[in-house]
Amino acid sequence: MSDAEPILHMITPLKNTSPFDVNMGVDAGFKTIATYQEVGLKDVVGLTQDAMFSRSPNDAKRTVLFIGGKDASLALDQMAAAASALFPPFEISIFADPSGAFTTAAAMIAQVEKRLRGKREGGLEGARVQVYGATGIIGGIAAVIAAQAGAKVTIVSHLVIEDVEAKAVDFKKRFGVKLDCAVARDDAEKTALVKNADVILTCASAGVEVISADVLKAADNLLVAADINAVPPNGVAGVDSNADGVALPHGVGIGALTIGQVKYQVQHQILKRIRNSDTALQISFLEAFELARQLSE
Known part of the structure; x- marks a missing residue:
């Protein structure tokens, strides 16, 4: 595992980043969180590449892009745009959960x-x-x-x-x-x-x-x-x-x-999983649902 400090980059198309999501990131163990507001779809690839190339290939996986907002379709489009910019060995993790809606x-x-x-x-x-x-x-x-x-x-x-x-x-x-x-x-x-x-x-x-x-x-x-x-x-x-x-x-x-209790556990566990992962992950509502199922057994 890389010893590099995990970094959580939070993007949103809105004027403000969700304080809820910031708190969740801190509680999941992220010490470094950067927020980016009014991010359009066309901006995502550039931001993703900046996050990728600023660290060594071994440390890139310690970088996480969180996609927020209040529009599910736009969040999914932004996730797809970010994923399209990735290639080995410069791969970072991506987690979309606009307004906590997916979880x-x-x-x-x-x-x-x-x-x-x-x-x-x-x-x-x-x-x-x-x-x-x-x-x-x-x-x-x-x-x-x-x-x-x-x-x-x-x-x-x-x-x-x-x-x-x-x-x-x-x-x-x-x-x-x-x-x-x-x-x-x-x-x-x-x-x-x-x-x-x-x-x-x-x-x-x-x-x-x-x-x-x-x-x-x-x-x-x-x-x-x-x-x-x-x-x-x-x-x-x-x-x-x-x-x-x-x-x-x-x-x-x-x-x-x-x-809400299950939702909180799902988002918290996903953020912890990404923070501690040895590989880059891409997580949307399908992965969130599988975890929610496990927690609801």
């Missing part, structure tokens, strides 16, 4: 899988999953992870169906997953929709109740409802932030802090 979505689906054990043979395979707030960064990636795990996923808009259709087209091109689309603007439309749900994921804005008690009663086939909103009112009626399998009229509920 949060990974934790959410892993916790749903955990609660499906013993309730549904095959787990997520063939399960009917509805994602509310799917135009957001966490909801969209949660939908992709669930679809890749074999679920039949419907992404739901609260305004117009075109919003989720655009997301479905993008993710089909990127990941080859098929996402059905629906719109549910009020409780009447939600009531009709949830009757066909085995799993409900709510990933809407903080403080917004997406699934009311009346809508929840209509979800006759529901096995698991998971919510990432920690600000009251929570996204699903009866599912508070600490819910960890709370009984609902149908199925059980998982709250934001239960998901």
Whole structure:
């Protein structure tokens, strides 16, 4: 192993680097962290090459590029751009987790899988999953992870169906997953929709109740409802932030802090793994999901 000091370079297209991510980097053992704001896609290759070539080939692997922001597609594009600049022996590690969305979505689906054990043979395979707030960064990636795990996923808009259709087209091109689309603007439309749900994921804005008690009663086939909103009112009626399998009229509920505890462990362990690795790693939501699964066993 190289004796060189690990360096964490954090890039974001936003005006500010996330203090959450900086804290996570420090807690994972990084003593040297550099931040870069308003980084566009065209800037990534140059920054990556600067990080690569400034150290000897043996020490390059002690350099880590963290990709933040609030746009999943842009973060994935930036990760691809950074990866395209790498070649042996000048290879650095890359970890994309914009707004913590990749690790949060990974934790959410892993916790749903955990609660499906013993309730549904095959787990997520063939399960009917509805994602509310799917135009957001966490909801969209949660939908992709669930679809890749074999679920039949419907992404739901609260305004117009075109919003989720655009997301479905993008993710089909990127990941080859098929996402059905629906719109549910009020409780009447939600009531009709949830009757066909085995799993409900709510990933809407903080403080917004997406699934009311009346809508929840209509979800006759529901096995698991998971919510990432920690600000009251929570996204699903009866599912508070600490819910960890709370009984609902149908199925059980998982709250934001239960998901968040796994998310924190996933991001922390990934950062530690990268910091201590003898080889350059590339980590996105797929690797985060595998770790979340292990932590949820």
